[in-house]
Amino acid sequence: MTNLYGFIFQFIQLIMTLVLSPLLLGWINQCRYWLQNRQGPGVFQPYRQLVKLFCKDAVLADNASPLFRMTPYFLFACMCLAGTIVPVLATNLPFASVADVIVLVGIFALARVFLALAAMDIGTGFGNLGARREMMIGFLAEPALLMVLFTPAFISHSTALTTIVDTLSHTRFIIYPSMAFAMASYLMVLLAENSRIPVDNPSTHLELTMIHEAMLLEYSARHLALVEWASSIKLYDYFVIGFALFVPWGIASGNHLSSMLLAFLALFIKLAFAGFGLAIVETLSAKMRIFRVPEFLGTAFMLAVLGTLTHFLLEA
Amino acid sequence: MTDLKELNIELNPLPGAIPATFAQVNEETLRTTCRACQESGGRLVAIWGTDAYHQASQNRFTVHIALVFAQGLVCLSHPILNDPPSCTDLGDIFFPARRMQRALFDMMGIRFTAPDQRPWLRHGAWPETLFPLRKDSNESLFYQNTPDPYSFIQVTGEGVHEIAVGPVHAGTIEPGHFRFQVVGEKILRLEERLGYTHKGIEKRFESLEWAEGVKLAGRVSGDSTVAHGWAYVMAVENLCGHTAPIRSLWLRALALERERIANHLGDLGALGNDGGLAFGLSQFSRLKEDWIRTNDLIFGHRYLMDFIIPGGVNHDVAHAQTIQIQHEVQIIRKEVQHLKRIYDEHAGLQDRFLMTGRVLPDLATDLGMIGLAGRASGIAFDLRTQFPCTPYDALNVNMITHHNGDVAARVIVRFEEIFESLRLIELILAKLPQGDVRSDIPEPPSNSIGLGWIEGWRGEVFVAVHTDSRKKPLRIHVHDPSWQNWPAIEYAVMGNIVPDFPLINKSFNLSYSGHDL
Numbered sequence: 001m002t003n004l005y006g007f008i009f010q011f012i013q014l015i016m017t018l019v020l021s022p023l024l025l026g027w028i029n030q031c032r033y034w035l036q037n038r039q040g041p042g043v044f045q046p047y048r049q050l051v052k053l054f055c056k057d058a059v060l061a062d063n064a065s066p067l068f069r070m071t072p073y074f075l076f077a078c079m080c081l082a083g084t085i086v087p088v089l090a091t092n093l094p095f096a097s098v099a100d101v102i103v104l105v106g107i108f109a110l111a112r113v114f115l116a117l118a119a120m121d122i123g124t125g126f127g128n129l130g131a132r133r134e135m136m137i138g139f140l141a142e143p144a145l146l147m148v149l150f151t152p153a154f155i156s157h158s159t160a161l162t163t164i165v166d167t168l169s170h171t172r173f174i175i176y177p178s179m180a181f182a183m184a185s186y187l188m189v190l191l192a193e194n195s196r197i198p199v200d201n202p203s204t205h206l207e208l209t210m211i212h213e214a215m216l217l218e219y220s221a222r223h224l225a226l227v228e229w230a231s232s233i234k235l236y237d238y239f240v241i242g243f244a245l246f247v248p249w250g251i252a253s254g255n256h257l258s259s260m261l262l263a264f265l266a267l268f269i270k271l272a273f274a275g276f277g278l279a280i281v282e283t284l285s286a287k288m289r290i291f292r293v294p295e296f297l298g299t300a301f302m303l304a305v306l307g308t309l310t311h312f313l314l315e316a
Numbered sequence: 317m318t319d320l321k322e323l324n325i326e327l328n329p330l331p332g333a334i335p336a337t338f339a340q341v342n343e344e345t346l347r348t349t350c351r352a353c354q355e356s357g358g359r360l361v362a363i364w365g366t367d368a369y370h371q372a373s374q375n376r377f378t379v380h381i382a383l384v385f386a387q388g389l390v391c392l393s394h395p396i397l398n399d400p401p402s403c404t405d406l407g408d409i410f411f412p413a414r415r416m417q418r419a420l421f422d423m424m425g426i427r428f429t430a431p432d433q434r435p436w437l438r439h440g441a442w443p444e445t446l447f448p449l450r451k452d453s454n455e456s457l458f459y460q461n462t463p464d465p466y467s468f469i470q471v472t473g474e475g476v477h478e479i480a481v482g483p484v485h486a487g488t489i490e491p492g493h494f495r496f497q498v499v500g501e502k503i504l505r506l507e508e509r510l511g512y513t514h515k516g517i518e519k520r521f522e523s524l525e526w527a528e529g530v531k532l533a534g535r536v537s538g539d540s541t542v543a544h545g546w547a548y549v550m551a552v553e554n555l556c557g558h559t560a561p562i563r564s565l566w567l568r569a570l571a572l573e574r575e576r577i578a579n580h581l582g583d584l585g586a587l588g589n590d591g592g593l594a595f596g597l598s599q600f601s602r603l604k605e606d607w608i609r610t611n612d613l614i615f616g617h618r619y620l621m622d623f624i625i626p627g628g629v630n631h632d633v634a635h636a637q638t639i640q641i642q643h644e645v646q647i648i649r650k651e652v653q654h655l656k657r658i659y660d661e662h663a664g665l666q667d668r669f670l671m672t673g674r675v676l677p678d679l680a681t682d683l684g685m686i687g688l689a690g691r692a693s694g695i696a697f698d699l700r701t702q703f704p705c706t707p708y709d710a711l712n713v714n715m716i717t718h719h720n721g722d723v724a725a726r727v728i729v730r731f732e733e734i735f736e737s738l739r740l741i742e743l744i745l746a747k748l749p750q751g752d753v754r755s756d757i758p759e760p761p762s763n764s765i766g767l768g769w770i771e772g773w774r775g776e777v778f779v780a781v782h783t784d785s786r787k788k789p790l791r792i793h794v795h796d797p798s799w800q801n802w803p804a805i806e807y808a809v810m811g812n813i814v815p816d817f818p819l820i821n822k823s824f825n826l827s828y829s830g831h832d833l
Binding site for chain 2: 032035036037038125126129197198201203204205206207208209217283284285286287288289290291292
C-alpha cells in the first residue's frame, strides 16, 4: 500500500511513538509508586520533565567534541526510525518494508555505540564507567535479541516484521511452544536493554552503581531532554516489538479507519497491561550485582536458542 | 588483661557515672601503657590536646589519650615540653590514631613523629602556619581559600585506573571524597579524604556556657543528637561531681533508645533502596516517620534535639504519653518483624548483602573498630553492657554481635538491635522511677577534667571537658565513633566491585559532620 492513506497512517504512527512513549514511562513509574504505597506525581510527569529540560540553557563541557553534541539528535532519530519500522497499528505501512528485524537490531546497536562514544568523549570517570558497562550488557543482549527474533522468523519464513505479524495473527490460530521460550528470553533482554531493575536502576542517585545514567551525567537541558526522550521511545519500541511478535492480535491488516481504531484501542490496552507488569517485576526484584548480568543474559540467550530448537523439533 | 596496677603509673580515679582513671605520663610510660593496653585487648578511644596559654602552667601543650582497659577508661595526659611541640607516634600501636594525630596537628600544631604528615582536616581554608585551636589564634581573621594539593597514594600497573568520587555527589548526602584505584570493576584500593564539613565546632565550644554547649553538642551530628548531648552533659556533671535526678537519667535512656531505633529504621530502608528494592525504603521510611512524629509529640522535637540539658532533661514525660509509647512499640515490633521476614527471604537482596564489604573479626580488632559496625565484625563491646551507667545497670542489655562482618551482618545487627531497643523501651517505661527531672548543676572546679562516654546508635560517643583557672571551658573535645570506623571502610571495600561501594558505605553509615567537626 503506497497510497496517500498509507503515508498518513505512517505519520500518525510516528506521532504516536513520540507522544505515547513518555506516557508509557509515566504510567510505569506511577504503577511502581502505587506498588510502593506512594502517591506518585501522576502519569504526565515525564512530559513536565521534558518541557522543563527544553526550557533550560544547555551547559557543555569545554572539551566536548561535535560528536557529543550530535549524539542526542542521532539517538532520537534512531529510536524514532525504529518506531516507524515496527507494525504498531497496521502491517502494510510504507516504512515497514524499509527494514527487517536484523536491521532493527542494527539500529539499536548503532544508537548504543554513539551513546557510549559520547559518554567517553568528555573523559570523566563516570562516563567511561557507564560506557564500559553498557557495552558489556550490549554485547550479551544483542545476540540474545537476534536469537529471539529468529524463532518467529523461522515460523513465518521471513525476517520482515510485517510478514511475521501477518503470519502469526492473521493466519489460523496456532500455539507455538517455541514462542514461549522466545517470549521469556525477550522479556529478559527488554529489562537489560532498557536499563530496568534488576539489571540497572533508572531512579538511582548512586553514581557508582549507574550504567545508563552514568553515560548521561554530562548532558543537560535540550540534549538531556532528547536523550531521555529517546530512552523512553526505546522502551516503547521494545514494547511494541514484543506485541508484534507475541500478542499481535489487533494490529490491522488493511487501512480501514475502523480497524485502525480497533488497533489503537488494542495497543492502548496492551501498553497499560504490559506497563503494569513491568512495574510489578521491578518492584519485586532487587538490583543484581553487575557480574550476575552475564549469567542473566546468558540465560536469555539459552532460552532463545531453546526456542529455535523447539521450533525445528516440534513445529517444522 | 593486664592489671592496671602492674603498669608503672600513678592512677587517680575520676568521679562520675563511668569507671575512669587519670594519670600523668611521660613519653616512655605513654608508649608502654599504650602497648600494654593494645596487648591486653584494650583499644584507643580518642586523642586530643589542650593549650594552656595564659594559664599558670609549666608547659603549654598537653596531649591527652583515652584508652579502654578491662577496668574502664584510662585517660593519660602527656605534657609536651619541647618547642615546636611534638609527640611520639602512636599510630604503630593503635591504627585509628593515625588520622587523629594528623587532625591534632592541623588544629593545634602538635606534630607526631608519624610517617604520614599530610594534612587531614585542613583543606587550605587557613594557612599551614595557623592552628585554630591554639589560644593565641585569632578567629576573626579571614583567609583566602588556597588550592590544596593532596597526594593520594597511587597504584600502578597494567589496566589500573583511578576513579575520583565526590565531594559533591549525585544524591543529597554529606560531602566526602573517595579515590578508587580499580582494575575493571574490581577495587584494588580506596583512599578517603574527609574534612569538607569542618565547622570549627571545638573552638566554638570554648566560648559557650555549659547550657549553650549542650545545644552545640547536640548538633555535632544531627542523627546522634541524644548520644552527643548525653555524653556532653555526662562529662559536665562528672566534672562538677553532680548526679542528675534518677528519673531524668531514665528518660535520657528512653530518648537514646528511640534515637537508635529511628536511625536503624532509616538505614534498613536505605540499604534496601541501595540494593534496588525501593519497596524497603518506602516501608521503613513510613515506620521511621511515624516514630519521629511521636518524638515530636512527646519530646518536642522530631530528632529529640535539646531534650537533654545539664542537670536533667528539658521536660517530663506524662503517664498518658508512656502508654502511647508502649502502644507504638508493639505496632513497630510487629511491622519490623514482618519486614525482616521479607528482607530475609528476598533472594536478590540477600545476594547483594552476603559476603559484600567483609571485615573479618581479626582485621576488625587490628583496625580498632567499634560500635555497630564493630559488633557486626565480632567486636563484642557495647558500653551499655560492659560499663553500664544508670539506668542501663538495671536493664541487662543483650549485646548483639555477629561474626561475618559483611553487609548482611550489619543488617542483621541493626534488626536485632531494634528488637532489643524496643524491649528496653518497654522495660524503661515499666520501671520508670518518680521524681524531679531537672536540677541545677554546681559550679565546676578549676583546672579540672570531666569525661562522658555514651553508646550511641553508631557507637560510643566520647566527650572530654577541661576547665581553666577561671572555671570556664578551656577545651571541649567531642569524639564521634566514625573516627574509628572510617578507615575500616577502606579495608571493607578491597576486592569488592565498584558498584557495591555505595551499599558498603551505607551499611556503615558513618558521620561526616561528627568526624570533621
